[in-house]
Amino acid sequence: MAIRVAVDAMGGDDAPAVIVEGAVRAVESSKGRIEVQLCGPETVVQAVLEKFGAPSGIEIVHAPQVIGMGDSPVAAVRAKGNSSIHVGLRNHKERLADAFLSAGNTGAVGAASLFVLGRLPGLFRPSIPTLYPTLKGVCTVLDVGSNMDSRPDHLLQFAKMGSAYARIIMDVAQPRIGLLSVGEEPAKGNELVRAAHELLVNSMDLNFIGNIEGRDIFYQKADVIVCDGFVGNVILKLGESIRTVVPEMIEQELAKLQSKPSVVDLLKEVLAALSRRFDPERYGGGCPLLGVEGEVFILHGSTTAVAVEQCIKQAAQAAKLNLTSAIQRALAP
Amino acid sequence: MAIRVAVDAMGGDDAPAVIVEGAVRAVESSKGRIEVQLCGPETVVQAVLEKFGAPSGIEIVHAPQVIGMGDSPVAAVRAKGNSSIHVGLRNHKERLADAFLSAGNTGAVGAASLFVLGRLPGLFRPSIPTLYPTLKGVCTVLDVGSNMDSRPDHLLQFAKMGSAYARIIMDVAQPRIGLLSVGEEPAKGNELVRAAHELLVNSMDLNFIGNIEGRDIFYQKADVIVCDGFVGNVILKLGESIRTVVPEMIEQELAKLQSKPSVVDLLKEVLAALSRRFDPERYGGGCPLLGVEGEVFILHGSTTAVAVEQCIKQAAQAAKLNLTSAIQRALAP
Numbered sequence A, B: 001m002a003i004r005v006a007v008d009a010m011g012g013d014d015a016p017a018v019i020v021e022g023a024v025r026a027v028e029s030s031k032g033r034i035e036v037q038l039c040g041p042e043t044v045v046q047a048v049l050e051k052f053g054a055p056s057g058i059e060i061v062h063a064p065q066v067i068g069m070g071d072s073p074v075a076a077v078r079a080k081g082n083s084s085i086h087v088g089l090r091n092h093k094e095r096l097a098d099a100f101l102s103a104g105n106t107g108a109v110g111a112a113s114l115f116v117l118g119r120l121p122g123l124f125r126p127s128i129p130t131l132y133p134t135l136k137g138v139c140t141v142l143d144v145g146s147n148m149d150s151r152p153d154h155l156l157q158f159a160k161m162g163s164a165y166a167r168i169i170m171d172v173a174q175p176r177i178g179l180l181s182v183g184e185e186p187a188k189g190n191e192l193v194r195a196a197h198e199l200l201v202n203s204m205d206l207n208f209i210g211n212i213e214g215r216d217i218f219y220q221k222a223d224v225i226v227c228d229g230f231v232g233n234v235i236l237k238l239g240e241s242i243r244t245v246v247p248e249m250i251e252q253e254l255a256k257l258q259s260k261p262s263v264v265d266l267l268k269e270v271l272a273a274l275s276r277r278f279d280p281e282r283y284g285g286g287c288p289l290l291g292v293e294g295e296v297f298i299l300h301g302s303t304t305a306v307a308v309e310q311c312i313k314q315a316a317q318a319a320k321l322n323l324t325s326a327i328q329r330a331l332a333p
Helices: A017-030 A042-050 A073-079 A084-093 A106-116 A152-168 A191-201 A229-256 A263-277 A305-321 A323-331 B017-030 B042-050 B073-079 B084-093 B106-116 B152-168 B191-201 B229-256 B263-277 B305-321 B323-331
Strands: A003-008 A034-040 A058-062 A099-102 A130-134 A137-142 A176-180 A207-212 A224-226 A286-288 A296-299 B003-008 B034-040 B058-062 B099-102 B130-134 B137-142 B176-180 B207-212 B224-226 B286-288 B296-299
Touching (some): A003 A017, A003 B305, A017 A034, A017 A058, A017 B305, A034 B305, A042 A058, A058 A084, A073 A106, A106 B296, A130 A229, A152 A191, A176 A191, A176 A229, A229 A263, A229 B229, A229 B263, A286 A305, A296 A305, A296 B106, A305 A323, A305 B017, A305 B034, A305 B099, B017 B042, B017 B058, B034 B042, B042 B058, B058 B084, B084 B099, B137 B152, B152 B191, B152 B224, B176 B229, B229 B263, B286 B305
Parallel strands (some): A003 A099, A034 A058, A099 B296, A176 A207, A176 A224, B003 B034, B034 B058, B137 B224, B176 B207, B176 B224
Antiparallel strands (some): A286 A296, B130 B137, B286 B296
């Protein structure tokens, strides 16, 4: 029997056009294994669907109301009980559909899902896991923004849900769960993470590998990375920006080249320049300790003579320019 | 008159060798503008310094004790009052040196600085700013790990100190201060960030540009990025890992190439592959909403027909494999 997916035809910037087109593609390429219920105002959706010759396997489910991308989620979910989101979710609730999806107002989809479907027993907060590219494939990060102020037991539940998700959907037999922190030792981190670490260690049904750090993500030290939604959202967006940043940086490095080297030399040169740019030693390696009554500089333990030289110059410069008095003036209320 | 920098000769993995070498380089290249006081056990430091022909401008200040990299900071600072760190800081305190630097135990340097020098009036917590590479140069991020659980007024002080630092040391006339959050609107973020936003808006002497997001960092939307030490440390280490990750990813893409294209085509092909890897749409673009009583999937508002197609297939797969029951079982205590 085909799997029936209810789809919010009205959600997303280019709805219903791209949604209907995507539905048609999914149904046609599935060769009968997937059926789609397009939820939205019947005449509007019908008009778009007709352009695709009304293929079989697609049904329109009438929903007279539409929640806009800019609508306040909670208010819209209350006021528009017959929105395309509600109608699709109700179809799923009543087992007329096996799943529901929407590219619409994320907050409204979350609120309506809780309202129409309810939350799983014992669950504190739903969470949206996302995939992060790594050197070995992808890992799952959650939460990435649905929960801003988390408690330790929220993080434990994110770990449990993420583990099940990775096992079922990502097909990882025993997903390694890593807790995002600032050091490997259990005592490292903020209050939230230290308390969550204890809960995770004591959770027998998880393959918890301990804390991981920012530098471990791309190396996929863990299959599932657990963090609160604030941190997760920041690193998710940072990671997405690499997509445009790295090519732009490579172009900047190429523009600096004087000669026309061979392919291999060119790549080596550009990669070396890129690597230098991300080298923590590049800017002297040392950082001031701001806020004490003096000019104190701190270097990495694995420092080099060149970094020490640069840091001494930096410290001398700070002393000459009177950095500490400037900090003191800045702190004055 | 020369600027005198007290240097912890015993701090760092390869101390005193690289520290002394760095000091010699700094003094010699400064042509009389910098003098260095090497703090450490006299005979030990003397033996290394002699290899460089005992250059003028370098003085040894005897410190009989050494704090190890693995020592507990607070205990070591109490027990070893004549460590190279203490002696150097005392020289600075007594104005025999204009600055102090160390590559030693960071916690011990911080604790000893507070103990010997004291904190600036009105300051809650010292902070270490670091530099982050961007497409336009560098920006300053603080805090990056010295403060794990921050209050809103701590973040305000980080902003003030970071602003002074960028002005004095980075030579930015009116540093743009950005508060790291998950959206531009003041209401976005966790409790800490929302309260800090209000303080920053009301601080007249700062060039506060509002919230910035993870994706804005590399584009240097702000010159100074304010965040708590936990988040700062995670993104700092994530950023540092790009140095090795991107060349490795490029090598992976090169290894996949079948033909031997020209230089330009090669670069274009590799960059396109790299970009695809960081494309959020690559993995279907949709994410499940875990924790509700059903299979709900959420797509980006700016979705495409191909992403909708993939997400429908993903939702069908989740329904078929019964993702929600797996999540429910995982949540059971």
